[in-house]
Every structure is written in C-alpha cells, then in structure tokens.
Amino acid sequence: MSSSLRRGALAASAIAVSVAALSACGAGNNSQTLEIKPDNxxxxxxxxxxxxxxxxxxxxxxxxxxxxxxxxxxxxxxxxxxxxxxxxxxxxxxxxxxxxxxxxxxxxxxxxxxxxxxxxxxxxxxxxxxxxxxxxxxxxxxxxxxxxxxxxxxxxxxxxxxxxxxxxxxxxxxxxxSTASGSPAAGSTASESAKxxxxxxxxxxxxxxxxxxxxxx
CATH class of the missing domain: 2.60.40.1890 (PCu(A)C copper chaperone)
Known part of the structure; x- marks a missing residue:
C-alpha cells in the first residue's frame, strides 16, 4: 500500500472514531447531553x-x-x-x-x-x-x-x-x-394627587x- 493510501486510511479511521464518540454523547438514556442543566x-x-x-x-x-x-x-x-x-x-x-x-x-x-x-x-x-x-x-x-x-x-x-x-x-x-394633614396638596386635582x-x-x-x-x- 502506498504512503498516500495509508494516510487516507488513517484519516478515515480517525473520522469514524470521532463520529462514534459524538454519537455516544448524544444517544441513550445516559447520554452526556441529557446532563446539561438549564441556567435557571x-x-x-x-x-x-x-x-x-x-x-x-x-x-x-x-x-x-x-x-x-x-x-x-x-x-x-x-x-x-x-x-x-x-x-x-x-x-x-x-x-x-x-x-x-x-x-x-x-x-x-x-x-x-x-x-x-x-x-x-x-x-x-x-x-x-x-x-x-x-x-x-x-x-x-x-x-x-x-x-x-x-x-x-x-x-x-x-x-x-x-x-x-x-x-x-x-x-x-x-x-x-397628600399633605401632612391628610388632604390633597394645594392646587392639585384629585387625579394629580393620585398619580x-x-x-x-x-x-x-x-x-x-x-x-x-x-x-x-
């Protein structure tokens, strides 16, 4: 097998391992993604x-x-x-x-x-x-x-x-x-004093x- 073919085979193997690892994180009842908790x-x-x-x-x-x-x-x-x-x-x-x-x-x-x-x-x-x-x-x-x-x-x-x-x-x-006496402030209407x-x-x-x-x- 040529060196270029060997490099291609190694790269393919690495990709397969990465995909398998990611799949393990996201699948099943014990997947790691299920362990992520919301920030509230x-x-x-x-x-x-x-x-x-x-x-x-x-x-x-x-x-x-x-x-x-x-x-x-x-x-x-x-x-x-x-x-x-x-x-x-x-x-x-x-x-x-x-x-x-x-x-x-x-x-x-x-x-x-x-x-x-x-x-x-x-x-x-x-x-x-x-x-x-x-x-x-x-x-x-x-x-x-x-x-x-x-x-x-x-x-x-x-x-x-x-x-x-x-x-x-x-x-x-x-x-x-209201004023200290409990009546509306002088010069103000009821609606103004209520605001x-x-x-x-x-x-x-x-x-x-x-x-x-x-x-x-």
Missing part, C-alpha cells in the same frame, strides 16, 4: 414542578419598595393543588399572593400556574432590601395543599431588561399624594389591580 431555578417534588423561579427587585437600588417572586408551577398529578404560601429565606416575610380570574392559585391536575407578568397571578414581597440583594441566590419555599413544601434557590435580579415586565409595579408615594411618583414609599405594597396586571409571583 427549577425543581420537582412529587407531582409539583417549579421552573424559572426568580426574585425580582425594584430597579432603583435606593428604593425600599416591594419585590416580587416569579415562577411557573406545573401539577403533573391527578389531584388539584393549591399554592398556599411563598417565603423567601432571610426576610421573615410571607409573600402576599394575588390570584386573577384567568390564573387562580389552585392548579388543576395536569395544569400550570404562572406567577408574574401581565394578567397572571402575583406574589408580592414587602420591603426587604436588606435581606434580598441583587445577585444573590436565595432559598424560596413554595407551600402547596397536598405536596407541602417545595424549596429551591432562586436568583435575585432587578426589574430591568428582560425582567421589566415581570418586576414589581411602581407604587405612588404617600407623601406626594404620585414612580418611586415606591417604604413599606408600600401594590394594589390588587396593579399586581394583577404587572406583578410576578
């Missing part, structure tokens, strides 16, 4: 699967307004499950849950619950800027009527870029909407209607 918070306990769990804070770092929890919950069981509470570790606070007509907190068998975003249910966490810091991965516990506690670590991110539509709504400032500012006041929480339209849960 997800877990499952029993019939409940929680995906894309995120804690979203006010975009203004100086704001003491509320944060929200966003997630998608799947019920793969044969019985309905009701979301009873959401707690973010370190805050000592339970999120205020709000259902909507199209998104109740009871998840039917084979159904899902979307928390956060326009028209979806919401979970509002009161002012906790000291305990909830952007960039953290904090433990969040979802409690369900049948399954009980389902915990995972969720990233804490500000309501910017992709998360703008899922973050907490801007809550009017109490000081801007307030875009910066939430300390301890303020969004109204049910605002949370139903823009907040995540």
């Amino acid at each position: 918070a997800a877990t499952s306990v029993g019939a409940i699967k929680v995906q894309n769990a995120t804690v979203i804070t006010q975009p203004d770092l100086t704001s003491t307004g509320p944060a929200v929890v966003a997630a998608t919950v799947f019920n793969t069981g044969t019985q309905p499950e009701t979301l009873q509470s959401i707690v973010v570790a370190g805050t000592n606070k339970t999120a205020e849950l709000h259902a909507t007509k199209s998104q109740p907190l009871t998840i039917p068998a084979g159904g899902r619950l979307i928390i956060g975003g326009k028209g979806n249910a919401s979970a509002v966490l009161g002012s906790s800027r000291e305990a909830v810091k952007d960039g953290n991965a904090q433990k969040v516990t979802f409690t369900f009527s049948r399954t009980g506690d389902v915990s995972l670590r969720a990233f804490v991110v500000p309501a910017e870029s992709f998360f703008t539509g899922w973050g907490p709504s801007a809550v009017p400032s109490a000081s801007a909407s 307030g500012t875009n910066k939430p006041s300390e301890g303020a929480t969004p109204s049910d209607s605002a949370s139903e339209s823009t907040n995540a849960g």
